Amino acid sequence: MSKSISFADIHAFEECRSQYRHRKQGTQKDVSHKEALGNIVHEVLAVSTDARPALLAGKLANLPASDRAGASSTIVSMVEAADDMEEGNHPDREKHLRFLDLETSWQLVAKPDEIEIVSDERGNPILEIVDVKTSSHLRRKHREQIFFFGLVAFLSKPEFTGSIKLVVRILSSKTDFIFWFSRARADEQLEKVRQVIREIEAARARQDFPTQVGWACPGCNFHKQCQAYLETQGTEQQNNVVQLHASEPASDLVACA
Ligand code: SF4
Secondary structure: OOOEHHHHHHHHHHHHHHHHHHHHHHOOOOOHHHHHHHHHHHHOOOOOOHHHHHHHHHHHHHOOOOHHHHHHHHHHHHHHHHEEEEEEEOOOOOOOOOEEEEOOOOOEEEOOOOOEEEEEOOOOOOEEEEEEOOOOOHHHHHHHHHHHHHHHHHOOOOOOEEEEEEEEEEEEOOOEEEEEEEHHHHHHHHHHHHHHHHHHHHHHHOOOOOOOOOOHHHHHHHHHHHHHHHHHOOOOOOOOOOOOOOOOOOOOOOOOO
């Protein structure tokens, strides 16, 4: 396994270590229809306006024919919402942020949807980081993720001394939730990440990645092949019919970064 860590890795490890191992080993994901649409929205937004129609057509072709019209409508409305909310700006799309932490020798990686230097009313530069969400409302996970992005931006851009603005953009309601990264809390945040890294290293050394069946399972990308979860559903791994329960992660349209 690589020595890199993203917010999605941290979230998976804390939710269920088996889920984390699946992620890092590249196990084939089961992606829900909603999650697939969210992924397409992000992919379409990441390319130029001219390139979007062809990309969207190609993505829609991979969906069942009966789903295409509805999917196209949903995706186009989300993309239009994102364009409207950009207010004419053209930020860098999906820029990777990386920081090599010398204390752990692990790389912190972040992939926000937009990064841009903007100015406040006095002309002072602000580093604005935007993460676009296709889910219906702000979740705690979104907040934690944008602060992780802020941390990686702060660490990887030591030359930038201005404020770091963090935006979670909820497309369905066209709402921006705005937070500010606190430089004073950077050490504390970094130490928390290092602590997770140490726990991951200990788990690797012991090859100890137990399943943790719970509320998170229905939203887990590996639940259809997780024997521990399937057993709780009264079914065998070979049985493809899994009863999904409504839960917070299952209703989240956005794929892990
Ligand atoms: S289905 Fe549940 S127990 Fe299984 S890997 Fe996913 S989160 Fe863990």
